[in-house]
Structure formats: structure tokens, C-alpha cells
Amino acid sequence: MACKGANMEFFLQLLVNGLSVGLLYGLSALGFVMIFKSSSVLNFAHGELLTIGAFLFLVLVTWARLPIPFAFLITLIGCFTLGFIVERLFLRPLIGESLIYVIMLTVGLASMFKGLLLFVFGGNLHTYPDFLPEGLAIHFGAIYVPPVYVASSIIGIIFLLLFGLFFKYSPQGIYMRSVADNQTASLSLGVHVKKVFALSWAIAALVAGMSGIVLGIINGTNVHEISAIGLKVFPVVILGGLDSIGGAIIGGIIIGLLETFTGGYISPSLRDVIPYIVLVFILLVKPYGLFGLVEIERV
Amino acid sequence: MTNNILLQLNNISVVYSDVIQVLKGVSLAVKKNHIVSLLGSNGAGKTTTLKAISGLLKPENGKVTEGSIVYDGMSIQNSAPETITRQGIIQVLEGRQPFKYLTIEENLRVGTATRWTRPYKKDIEMVYSYFPALVTRRKALAGYCSGGELQMLVMGRALMAHPRLLLLDEPSLGLAPLVVKEIFRIIKRINKEQETTIILVEQNANMALQIAHYGYVMENGKIVMEGKAKDLKENPDVKEFYLGVGAGGMARSYRDVKSYRRRKRWL
Ligand SMILES: Nc1ncnc2c1ncn2[C@@H]1O[C@H](COP(=O)(O)OP(=O)(O)OP(=O)(O)O)[C@@H](O)[C@H]1O
Ligand SMILES: [Mg+2]
Numbered sequence: 001m002a003c004k005g006a007n008m009e010f011f012l013q014l015l016v017n018g019l020s021v022g023l024l025y026g027l028s029a030l031g032f033v034m035i036f037k038s039s040s041v042l043n044f045a046h047g048e049l050l051t052i053g054a055f056l057f058l059v060l061v062t063w064a065r066l067p068i069p070f071a072f073l074i075t076l077i078g079c080f081t082l083g084f085i086v087e088r089l090f091l092r093p094l095i096g097e098s099l100i101y102v103i104m105l106t107v108g109l110a111s112m113f114k115g116l117l118l119f120v121f122g123g124n125l126h127t128y129p130d131f132l133p134e135g136l137a138i139h140f141g142a143i144y145v146p147p148v149y150v151a152s153s154i155i156g157i158i159f160l161l162l163f164g165l166f167f168k169y170s171p172q173g174i175y176m177r178s179v180a181d182n183q184t185a186s187l188s189l190g191v192h193v194k195k196v197f198a199l200s201w202a203i204a205a206l207v208a209g210m211s212g213i214v215l216g217i218i219n220g221t222n223v224h225e226i227s228a229i230g231l232k233v234f235p236v237v238i239l240g241g242l243d244s245i246g247g248a249i250i251g252g253i254i255i256g257l258l259e260t261f262t263g264g265y266i267s268p269s270l271r272d273v274i275p276y277i278v279l280v281f282i283l284l285v286k287p288y289g290l291f292g293l294v295e296i297e298r299v
Numbered sequence: 300m301t302n303n304i305l306l307q308l309n310n311i312s313v314v315y316s317d318v319i320q321v322l323k324g325v326s327l328a329v330k331k332n333h334i335v336s337l338l339g340s341n342g343a344g345k346t347t348t349l350k351a352i353s354g355l356l357k358p359e360n361g362k363v364t365e366g367s368i369v370y371d372g373m374s375i376q377n378s379a380p381e382t383i384t385r386q387g388i389i390q391v392l393e394g395r396q397p398f399k400y401l402t403i404e405e406n407l408r409v410g411t412a413t414r415w416t417r418p419y420k421k422d423i424e425m426v427y428s429y430f431p432a433l434v435t436r437r438k439a440l441a442g443y444c445s446g447g448e449l450q451m452l453v454m455g456r457a458l459m460a461h462p463r464l465l466l467l468d469e470p471s472l473g474l475a476p477l478v479v480k481e482i483f484r485i486i487k488r489i490n491k492e493q494e495t496t497i498i499l500v501e502q503n504a505n506m507a508l509q510i511a512h513y514g515y516v517m518e519n520g521k522i523v524m525e526g527k528a529k530d531l532k533e534n535p536d537v538k539e540f541y542l543g544v545g546a547g548g549m550a551r552s553y554r555d556v557k558s559y560r561r562r563k564r565w566l
């Protein structure tokens with residue numbers, strides 16, 4: 001009996017961890033999907049955006065010794081601005097060029113950012129000071145949810161709600177969706193398509209930076225490791241459907257759960273492999289991903 | 300007299316991809332509050348003419364290489380669409396092109412892009428007053444609407460911007476005759492009540508000339524004929540080629556020597 005109870009607790013523990021990590025993957029994938037939807041660009045520098053967020057936070061917290069909430073806010077603003085600047089400096093001159101050049105450019109950006117980060121921080125593991133109050137942890141019977149998972153879930157849900165409202169109701173959100181839907185028609189109505197591209201890069205960098213911070217809290221920050229986690233965006237978005245924002249979130253949660261359950265029940269060394277195997281099987285059945293838009297063909 | 304003119308194309312040439320010349324010296328003038336109809340067969344360059352005005356040539360790698368487009372005293376050729384739309388020129392694209400994954404109401408809200416800080420509720424009511432059929436569909440995704448509803452939607456979407464000059468590209472394309480009648484009635488109403496100047500590109504010359512004040516006929520990238528709408532309607536060439544009424548009651552035939560000669564004269 002006791003054993004069964006422990007099993008149940010272990011299961012629930014994994015479930016909670018998987019959900020909160022998955023939500024994080026989903027959020028960071030949301031940024032990736034937004035760029036793809038508005039401009040059809042696959043951003044191979046996505047993992048580096050996460051890393052930049054994590055290290056910016058590290059600098060502000062450990063070197064500049066700013067108060068945590070302040071450092072968090074500045075990191076987000078910094079990432080948002082960086083997204084704008086990257087679009088302006090690197091992507092905009094390529095508007096109208098063949099997409100493959102633009103995608104290769106993001107590959108170049110990735111190595112540039114990674115090189116810079118390695119130059120400044122080296123390849124070692126850095127850690128943030130322990131700042132999350134233990135009071136944030138949730139004890140539920142024998143289930144213990146560490147503060148960082150609670151915090152990341154709360155932040156994740158808040159951001160999700162904010163983005164949901166933004167896309168559904170705000171004018172800019174609606175313009176962004178219109179550009180994703182039909183660029184020529186958006187232009188004909190005076191939508192500033194270039195501003196929409198810039199905004200999607202800014203938002204993508206912001207959510208990526210936020211995910212980077214939380215991953216840094218969970219695992220510590222290491223240039224190679226976080227940028228590798230950033231690449232999980234590919235299974236996530238392929239699973240969810242490249243062009244579906246809701247799909248990105250759900251794809252993220254599925255990958256997060258698969259990982260933690262594989263790590264918990266099968267073997268920690270398999271946790272990074274199983275998700276890809278499952279992915280292949282899902283894609284065999286649903287080639288557009290679980291939630292990929294099936295073209296409305298009525299028109 | 301000249302300040303009566305809202306838009307003037309002076310001998311413009313348009314080239315796509317630096318090599319494909321499509322317009323070869325097109326001139327036309329559009330008076331304030333007029334409906335001007337632009338007729339012509341497939342590939343004549345009607346859509347290209349509209350895109351030259353609205354700035355939408357650019358994304359297609361097209362350019363006005365010669366001549367000028369003067370709107371309200373300003374030269375606007377080759378300006379960006381973001382600039383031109385903010386001067387009050389809105390084009391309704393050929394083939395409708397709704398935002399399929401947005402609802403009808405969200406589609407309409409995109410029409411406020413040129414002035415997004417201002418409230419939009421009143422404008423939506425205004426659009427519904429012209430297109431009451433949209434009201435019941437307001438929460439539906441545009442991708443699932445009928446062709447007639449979509450034509451109303453894209454015209455309504457353009458009206459949201461309160462255009463001074465509205466460019467309509469084949470609004471009747473593929474619609475049932477009754478719906479076409481309704482659409483043209485509304486175009487006329489918009490022209491009168493909103494004081495919107497309209498350029499109307501049409502294959503349906505008969506309907507277009509009924510509501511237009513003035514008309515131009517294009518062939519092969521050139522204007523080959525122009526005149527008051529009611530004169531054009533009586534013109535034997537227009538009758539024969541665009542209204543489908545054969546001269547002298549005979550069935551129209553392009554092999555007919557006389558019409559062949561007439562055609563030639565236009566080229
Ligand atoms: N982006 C483009 N690149 C190259 N050629 C083009 C492009 N768009 C149009 N053309 C060519 O320009 C010519 C005129 O096209 P346009 O669409 O202006 O004609 P139209 O009068 O609107 O015809 P329709 O009645 O069929 O709509 C056609 O021969 C077309 O092939
Ligand atoms: Mg056309």
C-alpha cells in the first residue's frame with residue numbers, strides 16, 4: 001500500500017515538474033512561432049536568445065547586484081529591445097530576398113551570439129544566488145514542488161494570459177495576426193508590416209529571455225547547455241504545428257512531460273531522446289503537427 | 300477646374316522585375332467624388348494600374364519607371380503602401396483575400412490600421428449599415444464565409460479606413476447576378492454618402508458603366524478609349540467587345556473583318 005502511495009506521489013511529482021518545464025518550452029516556442037507566422041523565417045538563433053536572457057539576468061543579479069524583481073524586469077526590457085535591434089540591423093535589409101538567405105542569416109546570428117557569450121562568460125557553469133523564498137514551495141501530502149517550478153508556472157501562466165489577450169483584442173495583436181494570415185491584404189489596408197516583423201522579433205526575444213532566466217534558475221547557466229535547450233523549440237513546434245500558437249504551448253507541455261516521465265521512469269540518459277522518437281511517430285500520423293493549420297479551402 | 304481633380308496619372312510606365320513592361324504610358328484623371336470605371340480584357344493592365352496608385356507594386360517587384368502619379372497635389376509614384384494608405388487611398392484587392400483565420404469583426408478592425416489609436420466601434424456600425432448581412436456573421440471566421448459575404452467584408456474593411464479614394468478591383472467577380480446588383484447599389488451609395496471617390500475596375504462593363512461617371516478602356520497596357528460613362532455605353536466598339544452586344548444584332552465574331560480592324564485600331 002505504502003509503496004503504491006509512493007508511486008502515486010512520484011507520478012504526481014513528475015507530472016507537476018513536467019507541466020511547469022513544458023509550459024516554459026511552450027512559451028519560448030511561442031516566440032519562435034510568431035516570427036515564423038509573420039515572416040516565414042525559421043529562427044535558428046532561438047537558443048541563443050534564451051542564453052542571452054539567462055546571462056543578462058546573471059550579470060544584473062551577481063555583478064550589478066540589482067534587486068531581483070528589478071533585474072528580471074530590466075532583462076525582459078533588454079531582450080525586447082535586442083529583438084527590435086536584431087530585426088532592424090540584420091533582418092530588415094534582407095526583406096524581399098529569398099528566404100533561404102534570411103534563414104542562413106539566423107544561423108550566422110546564432111554563431112555570432114554564441115561566440116560572444118563564450119568569449120565573455122566562458123563555457124563554465126554559472127549559478128544565480130538562491131533568491132526564491134522557500135515559502136513559494138508547495139507541499140501537498142508528500143509531494144513537494146520546489147519554489148522554482150511554482151514560480152515558473154506562475155510566470156508562465158501570467159505571460160500566456162497576457163499574450164492571449166494581446167493577440168485576441170489589442171489592435172497590434174490583430175495586425176500581427178492579419179500579417180500572418182495575408183500579407184498583401186494587410187499592406188493594402190496600411191498595416192505597417194515591417195513594424196509587425198520587428199514587434200514579433202521583440203516579443204520572441206522577450207519570451208525567450210524569460211525562459212532562459214527560469215532555465216538558469218533550474219539548471220544553472222551554461223552557454224552550451226541553454227542554447228541546446230533552446231533548440232528543443234524544434235520538436236516542440238513541429239509537434240504543435242509550425243504555425244499554431246496554441247499548438248506551440250501544448251507541444252511544449254507534451255515535450256516537457258515526455259522528458260520528465262522518461263527521466264523518472266525509464267532512464268535519465270534517455271530523457272533527451274524519447275521525445276524525438278515520439279515526435280517521429282506523431283508526425284507519421286499527423287504530418288502538419290497536432291495543431292498545424294489545415295488550410296481553409298473554401299475561399 | 301484642375302483642383303477638381305483628385306488623382307492624375309501622367310503617362311506612366313510600369314515594369315516588373317526590371318524587364319517586363321506592363322504599362323506603356325497610361326494617363327488618366329479622376330475627379331473628386333466621381334466613380335471612374337476602368338475596363339479592359341484579361342491582362343490589359345488594370346490591376347497593375349491600381350497597384351501603381353496604391354503602392355502595392357513594390358512587394359511584387361514592380362516599379363513606375365516613367366511618368367508621375369499626382370494625388371491631391373502630391374507626387375506619390377513608388378511611395379510605400381504604408382504612406383499612401385495614410386493619405387487616404389485604399390485598394391480592395393482582386394479575388395477578395397480576407398484574413399481567413401480572423402473573424403469578420405477582427406477583419407474589419409484591421410481596417411483601422413491607418414489610424415489605430417482612434418475608437419473603432421462607430422466605424423463598425425457604419426460598415427454594418429452598408430452591409431447588414433455581415434452582422435449575423437460577425438463572430439464567424441472569414442474563411443468560412445460565402446463569396447458574397449466576403450466581397451462585402453473586404454469592401455467594409457476598406458471603408459473602416461475612411462478612404463478618400465477607393466480602388467475596387469473586380470468586385471463582381473464570380474458572384475451571382477443578384478448579389479452583383481446589390482454590391483453595385485452599395486458602391487453607388489458609398490460614393491454618394493461617404494463622398495468617396497472610386498476607381499472601379501470591372502469585367503462587367505455593363506454594370507460598371509451604369510454607376511460610373513466616366514470610363515477608360517485599356518488594352519495591352521495602354522488606354523485606348525475614354526469618355527463619359529453614358530457615351531461609352533453607346534459606343535459601338537465598347538458594345539461589341541465589352542457589353543457583348545454584336546453590331547447590327549449579328550452574333551459577335553472576332554474573325555469578322557470589321558471588328559478585327561476596329562480592334563487593330565486600338566492597339
Ligand atoms: N508580378 C508580376 N510580374 C510579372 N508580370 C506581371 C506581374 N503581375 C502582372 N503581370 C503581367 O502584367 C500583365 C497585366 O496584368 P494585370 O494583372 O494588371 O492585368 P488585368 O488587366 O488586371 O487582368 P485581369 O482582368 O485578368 O485581372 C499580364 O500580362 C501579367 O502577366
Ligand atoms: Mg486584374
